[in-house]
Amino acid sequence: MPLQLAPGQRRKPKQLRSRLMVETILEAARQIFAEHGFEAATTNQIAERAGISIGSLYQYFPNKDSLILEIQRMHHDELLALIRSAMDKSGKLPLREAVRSIIGANLDMHLSEARLHGAFEEWIPAQTQLVDRERFQQEMVGLINGFLDSRPELPKGQAAKSAVFVIMNLVKSVMHAAVSDAKAAENREQILDHVVDGILACLQPLPENATPPRPHH
Amino acid sequence: MPLQLAPGQRRKPKQLRSRLMVETILEAARQIFAEHGFEAATTNQIAERAGISIGSLYQYFPNKDSLILEIQRMHHDELLALIRSAMDKSGKLPLREAVRSIIGANLDMHLSEARLHGAFEEWIPAQTQLVDRERFQQEMVGLINGFLDSRPELPKGQAAKSAVFVIMNLVKSVMHAAVSDAKAAENREQILDHVVDGILACLQPLPENATPPRPHH
Amino acid sequence: MPLQLAPGQRRKPKQLRSRLMVETILEAARQIFAEHGFEAATTNQIAERAGISIGSLYQYFPNKDSLILEIQRMHHDELLALIRSAMDKSGKLPLREAVRSIIGANLDMHLSEARLHGAFEEWIPAQTQLVDRERFQQEMVGLINGFLDSRPELPKGQAAKSAVFVIMNLVKSVMHAAVSDAKAAENREQILDHVVDGILACLQPLPENATPPRPHH
Amino acid sequence: MPLQLAPGQRRKPKQLRSRLMVETILEAARQIFAEHGFEAATTNQIAERAGISIGSLYQYFPNKDSLILEIQRMHHDELLALIRSAMDKSGKLPLREAVRSIIGANLDMHLSEARLHGAFEEWIPAQTQLVDRERFQQEMVGLINGFLDSRPELPKGQAAKSAVFVIMNLVKSVMHAAVSDAKAAENREQILDHVVDGILACLQPLPENATPPRPHH
DNA sequence: CATGAATGAGGATTCATTCAT
DNA sequence: GATGAATGAATCCTCATTCAT
Structure with a gap:
């Protein structure tokens, strides 16, 4: 217990501790949700994994929902960062290689997080x-x-x-499928080829004669 | 009391009641699962919605899992039938129209079943x-x-x-997205256009010069 | 449907059917109780084993308790009859042999009915x-x-x-022990020897000097 | 707040509370099992009798079985201790008196525990x-x-x-009988006399001429 | 009388959340 | 702030019993 503190500095350690605690909890929650899904995971498990008491967990998160909400937010951010960085790195590669490396990074992340996405799907937030x-x-x-x-x-x-639009959904779906399909991990290269093919096809301008300008309301 | 009965017909009424009951229960379960997801749905809710006692429900289904399993089976069958029929009907249409009507039927079905698919995803069967x-x-x-x-x-x-491969996943994902996105229902036509474009692009042979033969293991 | 019946005869067939039914049910109940114990046995199981509907069972027995009560009664009767007959048969044998054969018959019966007695113990009648x-x-x-x-x-x-008094309790207890102890069946002869020894000892007049006339309260 | 604590003593209060709780629950369970038998007793009843919530009960005992298992263990220990102490105390008494006091203590304990033993008999543990x-x-x-x-x-x-062998079973049976027979409590002295007679008889060497060496396999 | 579908009270157990220490 | 014991509503499922056919 320090005898003297510079003014305004007092709360720093607290905030640091706070942030650290929050991160520890979230990491534990991420693991537990990934292992058991949303409903099957228990807040006590999460607290235990985090090495803290259940009471402390509720000091930082008002309820179970808030945990998965925050994890989802973080996951989204990580995914965006990952893709951004993959795009940067792929700058000089030929198109197919570039696309392939970007999608590959994405796929790897999903394969490693596997069931966590199941938990996201499972959770139906009360307040959309x-x-x-x-x-x-x-x-x-x-x-x-x-x-x-x-x-x-x-x-x-x-x-x-x-x-x-198509690319986003295609990628999303494949990620999804990869996640729920145990065999996906082994087929990584083939899956990648398929997806890249699909993406490149979408980016090809459609031959004029094949598809007349679609008129619709 | 009929004077004469065709053989084997005597038990019909019972079987009819039975079949009716099963269908009533499944319909109730379908609704409840769609509203709350798998874990959050309770068997008592389902029984209540079906207008029967909880005991009766368990006379026809041994446990909660068996309900969603059966619903999923039915849903798959309906989907396959729907697409088969849409394909049959689209026989003489130009390609784009044909694809559009098939996908359209698919999309409509998903839009109407909304969150039921979330329940399918959520349910992790004990015996895979x-x-x-x-x-x-x-x-x-x-x-x-x-x-x-x-x-x-x-x-x-x-x-x-x-x-x-790409088409299947693309369609699946769009259906998925449509299902979880409230606004999807309003954008039906646009979404359809996008998906159809994507599918047609995939079916176009890739120009040789654009993509050199990919060598990999 | 017979047109004409001698008076007083009408109920005979019914009574016969009745008696047969009652016996079938009791036999089924005896088996089921023996297999699962009282609480774990279900009336539906019993009806099924008896090859009748649950409704019919309740036509003849007002509730689950009445089944075990009646079985217990029957069991008591059979036990008494068995011992009576064993005593009759043992008339001319030397004492030890006689006792041994009587107790032996008793023991065999219990060994074969094994868990049924557990069911008797388990059942605590509401109306003693x-x-x-x-x-x-x-x-x-x-x-x-x-x-x-x-x-x-x-x-x-x-x-x-x-x-x-001592003999009755000794025998009862040994039967009990035999029933709950899987190994008892293999030790039949030894157990018999012990019990017979005990009984004969009790029947020996106590040596006067060993036990002074007991005065109590 | 004590200035100085012996090492390892800090956690005592918690452990004390814990031990107290466990004892409270076991006492309640003992009563309820004694009143209703094993199957008929409910964990909610036990919690209520113990004056705690059902959740707390399950914090200390993982399931209903564990309750009766522990009670049985305790009961056995108490019984052994009781007899050991009765034997010690009876050291200098003449044989009959000694036996009588030992058995008497035993009997009293059983009379007071009445139907609890029924519950022991009834419970068929999954893992023998x-x-x-x-x-x-x-x-x-x-x-x-x-x-x-x-x-x-x-x-x-x-x-x-x-x-x-005979003594153990005799005593067991009499205890059993005493327990299930309401009138036993009133006949304490007579029952004791009978049992003691039986035991002493068994301890008398059998007269040689009465029982020829039993030959059996 | 026989049937067996229907009933629903009741039981063991879980788990998010609170709150006294 | 941290702790974790205590809470009790809520869940899935069973089974004795009834009653319409």
């Missing part, structure tokens, strides 16, 4: 507006558009809207 | 081999291949493998 | 006066006294009271 | 090896042999084997 799927989606679209912009041979803006 | 994801997937692949075969302009067999 | 332990005990005492009477060398009446 | 009937029996045999050793006039070792 609390989740940040929206924000995540927006940012992801921005990222993809940025990539398209950086490659002269690819379509941009309005012309690429469909492609972006 | 009991679920029929495998069967479903196989049949779906067969269906898609059949469609490709029926259209001379489309690739077939080995050449289409990637396309089929 | 309903059970017939009292009657059973009285009759058994009578039987033993009869045996003592038939053997000039043995004590009788008041002098044998202690012996009878 | 968990119960300690075996240990109890061994220790009891040891105790009795010790008593025989301490009295020069009594048989020992192999010669007493039958006697010990």
Whole structure:
């Protein structure tokens, strides 16, 4: 117990401890949710894994929902960061290689987090507006558009809207499938090939004669 | 009291009641699971919704798992039937229209079943081999291949493998997204356009010069 | 449907059917109780084993308790009959052989009914006066006294009271132990020897000097 | 707040509370099992009787079985201690008095515990090896042999084997009978006389001429 | 009388959350 | 702030018993 503290400094250690605690808890929660799913995970398990008492857990998170909400937020951020960095690194590669490395990074992350995504799906928040799927989606679209912009041979803006939409969903789905399918881990390369093929196809301008301008309401 | 009964017909009424009961229960379960997800749904809720006692429910289904298993099976069957029928009906339409109507039917079904799929995802069966994801997937692949075969302009067999993989996942993901996204219902036409574009792109043979033969292990 | 019946005869077939039904049910109940114990046995199991509907069972027995009560009664009767017959048969044998054969018969019966007795113990009747332990005990005492009477060398009446009490309990306990102890079945001969020794010892007049006339309260 | 604490003593209060709670629960369970038998007793009843919540009960005992297992263990220990102490106290008394006081203590304990033994009988543990009937029996045999050793006039070792067997079962049965028979409490003295007579008889060497050496396989 | 579908009270057990220390 | 014992509502499921057919 220090005798004397510089003014304004007193709360620093507390905040540090606080932040550390929060991170420890979240890491424990991430593991437990990943191992058991949302409903099957118990807050006591999480506290135990974090090496703290259940009471302390509730000091930092008001309830079970808040835990998974925060984890999801973090996961989204990590995913965006990962892709951003993969895009940066792939700057000079030929298109197929670039796409392949970006998607590959994405896939690896999902394979390693496996069941955590199951927990995200399982959790149906009472207050829908609390989740940040929206924000995540927006940012992801921005990222993809940025990539398209950086490659002269690819379509941009309005012309690429469909492609972006399809790519996002294709990737999402494959990630999903990879996660729920035990065998996916072994097929990594093949899956990657398929996805990359699909993405490149989407980015190819459709031959004019094949698809007449679609008129619809 | 009928004077004469065809043999084996005597037990019909019982069987009818039985079948009716089973269907009532399944419909109730489908609703409750769709509303609350798997774990959050309670068997008592389901019985109440079905208008029967909890005891009766357990007369027909040995446990909670068996309910969702059966619902999933039914859902898969309905989906396959729906697509088969949409494919049949679309026989003479130009490719884009055909694909659009098939996917459209699929999408509509998912939009109406909304959160039920969340429940499917959530449920992790104790005995994995009991679920029929495998069967479903196989049949779906067969269906898609059949469609490709029926259209001379489309690739077939080995050449289409990637396309089929991507299409399946693309569709699955969009359905998934549609299901979890409230606004999807309003964007039906746009979403459809995007998906159809994506599918058609995948079915286009990749220009040779764009993608050199990928060598990997 | 017979047109004409002799008066008073109408109910005979019914009574016969009735009696048969009752016996079938009791036999089934005996088996089920023996296999699972009282609480763990279910009336539906019993009905099924009896090859009748649960409704029919309740036509003949008002509740689960009444089943075990009746079985216990029957068991007591059979036990008494068995011992009576063993005593009759052993008429001319030397004392030790006689006792041995009587006790042996008793033991065999218990070994074969094994867990049924567990069910008797387990069942705590709501209305104590309903059970017939009292009657059973009285009759058994009578039987033993009869045996003592038939053997000039043995004590009788008041002098044998202690012996009878001890014998009854000794036998009962050994039966009990035999029933709950899996190994008992293999030790049949040894157990028999011990019990017979004990009984003969009790029937020996105590040496006067060893036990002074007990004065108490 | 004590200025100085012996090391390791800090946690005492917690452990005390814990021990107290466990004892409170066990006492409640003992009562409820004694009143209703094993199956009919409910864990909620026990918690209520103990004046705690059902949740607390399960904090200390993982399931219903563990409750009766522990109670049985305690009961066996108490019984052995009681008899040991009764044997010690009876050191200088004449044989009959000594036996009488030992058995008397035993009987009193059983009379007071009444139906609890029914619950023991009723409970058929899933994992047989968990119960300690075996240990109890061994220790009891040891105790009795010790008593025989301490009295020069009594048989020992192999010669007493039958006697010990018979005595144990006799006592057990009488205790059992006493427990299930409401009137037993009133007949205490008579029952005691009978049992003591029986035991002494068993300890009398059988007259040689009465029982020829039994030959059996 | 026979049937067996339907009932629903009741039981063991779990787990998010609180609060006295 | 930290702790973890205590809480008790809520869950899945069973089974004795009834009653319409």
